[in-house]
Amino acid sequence: MPVTARRPDLSIDQQLALRTAASNLARAFDGTYGSETIERFLHTSYDEFADRAVVINYLPLLAERFARQRLRALAKVEGKSVTGTPVALFLCTHNAGRSQMAMGLFTHLAGDRAIAWSGGSEPDTRINSAAVEAMAERGIDISGEYPKPWTDEVVRAADVVITMGCGDACPVFPGRRYENWPVADPAGLDVPAVRVIRDDLERRVRALLAELAVPHD
Structure with a gap:
């Protein structure tokens, strides 16, 4: 079990929480990665x-x-975890609206037959509330998601990378399949307007799943 190094910039509670997190990850990746990597x-x-x-x-x-x-992405890149399950990565600027909605739709439709990740070039601090509400209308809960950046190993592990509005900031790695979806940004829009974006994304996600030969609902 790894022992999380003491960080003077963190409170005692945060250090204890990180110790617990490190222990959880050690169990999950036992035999794959050691404590230093974790x-x-x-x-x-x-x-x-x-x-x-x-x-x-x-x-x-x-x-x-x-x-x-x-770590899951790194294991795939390094050939330490080969499941054959397709991975789609959805990228936008703030990872608060479009990419989160696309990930939610992909996961909802594909179940455990495929994996979806998301990220942003300039992650926001929280998920777009109108996007959360519009997705909830379809029975998809993205309220527990969080804006996050992309990392090299995550991009390299993806079988297809979908970009939406991140332009030149979107990462490009040889051998990856890339698609750009010209989908409107839900930032600042009300729920009725976001519903239109949600439905556009659903059509695109369904088409992507069909191209990947992933059975979906």
Whole structure:
């Protein structure tokens, strides 16, 4: 079990929470990654959110979730985890609206037959509330998601990368399949307007799943 290095910039409670997160990740990746790698990914994930966190108490949990995703991606890239399950990565600027809605739709429709991740070039501090409401109307809850950046291992692990409005900031790696979706940005729009974007995204997600030969609802 890894022992999280003491960080003087963190409170005692935060340090204890990171210790718990490190233990959880150690169990999840036992035999795949050692404590040094887990520590590095956990702490760099924590730092990604520290400067823009709205609720500080949630930082260790967000860091654990993000580190878990990154470690899964790294395992795929390094050939340590080969499941054959397609991975789609949805990218936009703030990871607060379009990419979160697309990820929610993809996950809802594909179930465990495919994996969806999302990220942003300039992550916001919270998910767009109108997007949350519009998705809830379809029985899809994205309220527990959080804006996050993309990382090299996440992009490299994706089978298809969907970009929406991040322009030149979107990462490009050789061998990845890229598509750009010209979908409107829901920022500042009311729920009726976001419904139109949601429905546009659903049509595109369904087409993508069909192209990936993933059975969906």
